[in-house]
């Protein structure tokens with residue numbers, strides 16, 4: 001069937017390899033594989049299915065929302081699923097508990113919801129509560145402040161209801177090893193947990209990918225790898241290959257045509273690319289309507305496979321909705337040739353991390369923004 005000439009190949013072997021890298025970095029820890037936002041744009045069912053065989057008995061999947069969890073449940077019927085946003089309404093709370101999900105309790109508001117819900121049960125049943133109590137240690141996004149933590153912890157413990165309790169927090173700057181906040185958060189996490197009565201037997205979880213590769217002292221009991229599973233680097237200014245990660249998504253398209261632009265002419269919207277000599281300009285069938293970042297400037301590389309060799313060509317002019325243009329000087333390319341926007345192919349790699357740096361963003365965002373016009377191939 002004809003398609004839009006752009007496709008994303010998802011390499012499930014690379015995904016499993018990357019999970020193994022997380023295990024090697026954090027040996028013996030339980031893994032909570034983060035597959036929210038459609039598995040960072042890779043396709044949640046594909047990713048969950050690929051990871052299932054390499055998850056251990058008490059590992060989990062994590063998503064952000066209850067909606068994501070309910071969708072995932074069809075694929076992952078046996079694995080535990082953590083809902084990191086927790087409930088916002090009584091209805092959501094009921095579905096979380098009845099669905100057997102693990103969920104994050106990060107606010108007094110949610111504790112009140114739980115209190116009311118338990119009251120409505122009037123002790124008729126003893127629900128299993130798999131609650132991850134999220135502590136604010138400096139991120140100041142979701143998490144209980146120190147002054148509320150004790151009350152809520154004591155109350156939760158007093159319920160004596162079955163289920164797992166995990167104490168968790170989240171780093172704000174783990175990707176910048178020099179930043180003082182990552183040290184302060186670790187200290188705060190330890191101090192707050194140590195101040196809680198009877199917390200010794202409770203599992204702890206602090207590290208996402210950056211903590212896994214860079215902060216061994218912060219691995220605790222459960223690690224929560226996200227971006228590293230998809231092969232991109234969790235650390236600022238490095239590529240995934242530095243941590244022996246392999247790209248999972250390879251975004252590809254084709255050369256549509258080659259224009260011979262005259263010296264003195266310009267290319268594309270805004271006429272931002274000036275040809276100071278006669279220049280072959282390749283037009284590639286992918287644009288921001290497919291999720292390629294519009295902010296990628298001239299000079300951002302693509303790889304082209306032409307005449308049995310791999311060539312790097314720089315973007316020339318603005319990315320448009322359905323197309324982008326590249327400078328083909330010295331490259332013997334023809335219409336129909338394959339182009340790699342990020343990922344790996346033909347024995348070469350073009351890291352999404354590198355493209356993200358050109359576009360002033362992070363690989364997370366590049367992956368999440370690939371649109372449904374792109375065909376996914378596993």
Ligand SMILES: Cc1ncc(COP(=O)(O)O)c(C=O)c1O
Pocket residue numbers: 034084170207208209210224225226227228234
């Ligand atoms: C609470 C929490 N844990 C883990 C992760 C995974 O992070 P990363 O993709 O950097 O590994 C996220 C991602 O945003 C998160 O919010």
